[in-house]
Amino acid sequence: MSNDTTLKPAFQPAHLNHNTGRRKLLVAASVGASAVGAGFVAVPFLKSWLPSERAKAIGAPIKVDISKLEDGALQTALWRGKVVYILRRTDEMVATLEQLNDQLRDPHSKESIQPEFASDITRAQRDNVMVMLGVCTHLGCAPKLQSQIQGREERGDSAWLGGFFCPCHGSKFDYAGRVYKGVPAPTNLTVPPYRFESDNIVVVGEMEGENNV
Ligand code: FES
Incomplete structure (x- = not known):
């Protein structure tokens, strides 16, 4: 018999x-x-958290063959989702740059995004090849290449020596992408890092002595 009195x-x-x-x-x-x-x-x-192959490809440098780019003509490429302009500048185009300094907001590119080598008035490694982003620094439209005689009515000026005109709000840039005074764009067009692999191959996104940027 159990002594346990606990009721269970x-x-x-x-x-x-x-x-x-x-x-x-x-x-x-x-x-x-x-x-x-x-x-x-x-x-x-x-x-x-891991970059996809596509993301890596988008950020990678690109090689652009400019062997067929004629004097005075513009070639475009896509790098990191942005349009890159490559302009084969003639001697006449380069000669206009010196004449425009007084009309420009930042002629020596002190406030612009660019590699060190682009800080003179030509803003290029080689005078006859201008590389820059085709993205207006105002709100991102694509400026149009216009020679001295093109687009006069559209721009409403007669002293134009040629350069890039942004049709969205009227910003003007010279053949080095330097912005004029009195227009909405605040800075010169951006010059991306780039280097010449040969006379006709430009590598955008990479500079001399670097593997990547
Ligand atoms: S986007 Fe070029 S002037 Fe506004």
């Missing part, structure tokens, strides 16, 4: 047994769901 139920009520079991099941299920959920969330989250 003869049996656990069925609904309590059921609830306990259910609670255990719910706990187990929620732990499992969390683990599975964590798996679902964590994998893409971790993956998002």
Whole structure:
């Protein structure tokens, strides 16, 4: 005979047994769901930190063949999602640059985005090849190349020596992408890092002595 006087139920009520079991099941299920959920969330989250092949390709330097680029003509390329202008400048185009300094907001490119080598008035490694982004520094439109005789009515000036005109709000730039005074664009057009691999191959996104930028 037992001396134990503690009253114990003869049996656990069925609904309590059921609830306990259910609670255990719910706990187990929620732990499992969390683990599975964590798996679902964590994998893409971790993956998002790794640059994709496409992202790497978008950021990579590009090689542009300018062998067919004629004097005075413009070639475009796409680098990091932005249009790059490559202008084959004639001697006459280069000669206009010196004449325009008084009309420009920042003739010596003190406030512009560009590599060190582009800080003189030509803003180029080689005088006859101008490389810059074809993106207006006002709101990002694409400036148009216009010679001395093109677009006079559109611009409303007669002293134009040629350069780039932005049709969106009328900003004007010379053949080195230097911005005129009194227009909406605040700075000269950006010069990206670049180097010449040969006379006819320009590598945009990379400079001499660097593997990448
Ligand atoms: S975007 Fe070029 S002037 Fe406004």
